[in-house]
Amino acid sequence: MxxxxxxxxxxxxxxxxxxxxxxxxxxxxxxxxxxxxxxxxxxxxxxxxxxxxxxxxxxQLNEIKELLTLNLGDRVEVRHVIEQRLNKIDERIKELQGLKQRLSTWLDECKTTENECCPILLELKKSI
CATH class of the missing domain: 1.10.1660.10 (Multidrug-efflux Transporter Regulator; Chain: A; Domain 2)
Structure with a gap:
């Protein structure tokens, strides 16, 4: 073909x-x-x-590239690539859970605060 x-x-x-x-x-x-x-x-x-x-x-493409170089019998190397990917996914999940918690807290504050000013915007505008 x-x-x-x-x-x-x-x-x-x-x-x-x-x-x-x-x-x-x-x-x-x-x-x-x-x-x-x-x-x-x-x-x-x-x-x-x-x-x-x-x-x-x-x-990721770099991981795929590495897998393409391996043979069907290279189980240890394949497991290593997949384990590294899983670790990165776990790190990202923790990061996203932290972001979710922060946004949820902001939303709760916005719903319960009686101020005229939006607490979310106040928090975002604070100087570091």
Whole structure:
């Protein structure tokens, strides 16, 4: 199967610029030109499907790039990448919970304070 980049993009429901970006950052190979066209193969479709599934699972492009270099038997390395991602997700969840608590507190203050001034805006305008 020989596909031009346009047909590859259509087959994978991506745009051409996304594929070119993946090539620039080293996620995908850049095929050699043949008769002034670059032809893609089934392996390229599989690579794009891998990238999309990994993105859907919350992995970052640098993590996906690392996973693409591993073999099916590299379980320890794969676990390491996934464990690092989970740790980053846990950190982000804690950060978001803190933000939620802060905003909830502000909202409660806004609902219960009898002042004419909005306590949220007062808090945001305070000098550091």
């Amino acid at each position: 020989n596909l031009t980049i346009g047909r590859l993009a259509k087959a994978c429901q991506l745009n051409v610029e996304t594929i070119r970006y993946y090539q620039r950052i080293g996620l995908m190979r850049i095929p050699e030109s043949t008769q002034s066209y670059r032809y893609y193969h089934q392996q390229d479709i599989e690579t794009l499907n891998f990238i999309q599934k990994a993105k859907d699972a919350g992995l």
